[in-house]
Amino acid sequence: MSNSNATPTTSKPSNNTRNIPHYSDKGQYPDSYYAASRNPKPDRPTLKNDIQVEICVVGGGYSGLSTALHLIETDHEVVVLEGAQIGWGASGRNGGQIVNGLNASLQKIKKSYGQENANFVGQLVTRGGKIIRRFVRDYDISCDLKEKNIFAALNNGQLKDLQETHALWESHGMHDREMLDKNGIQEHIKSDAYVGGVIDHSGGHFHPLNLALGEAAAIEQNGGTIYENTLVVDIEYADDAIKVITEFGTVTCKQAVLCGNAYLNK
Known part of the structure; x- marks a missing residue:
């Protein structure tokens, strides 16, 4: 695995500054429980010169961090560029839930694209949680990871929907969910308000910002x-290189991976 950092080609600031409003103002984390309880992080520099690297990842949320970490683990040289701070956007202030589900049901995907594609999508849904757990284990990330979650039904109609969803996921080879009757759910939730539910043994919960900060630390520990x-x-874009232009510097690379979301300033 390479431990070399990106190679600066000049210390002179770039002249490529654009008049684009900065989505994060000064880049500070918005007030939240997660920001207030985050683990310590280093002050990382702003790029102010022109560098060369094999791969440039744009975006310091879950997509960019996971991409960079996977690439570094396979011996690629990587630079990550984040417009604010690591996990500043949704990655650092979401609910922190590992929930295996889709807005469009697997049944709808099967009807439109066939059984094979539905099976493939179903496996993708559960892969994210496995990646999170592997990063937490391999890099000793402190993010309060808790296992399992419950979908609770307040009435028989909701319970019937959960039973149908459970059967659907079972048909796609996913056997991590378990139906709970009224007595069963009371073993987990000390309330008699629910008629039953489903416990997902592959679900979970974690501190979202601390997961992002832990993945960033792992990237740097491995030479990124x-x-x-x-x-x-x-x-x-040129035939032999890509130039990623920032406010004060540039990254010339062989490949660039864009991992932005709501703050793309399109």
């Missing part, structure tokens, strides 16, 4: 480089 408060304003 992360620049924070580094807003990407343009990308130029």
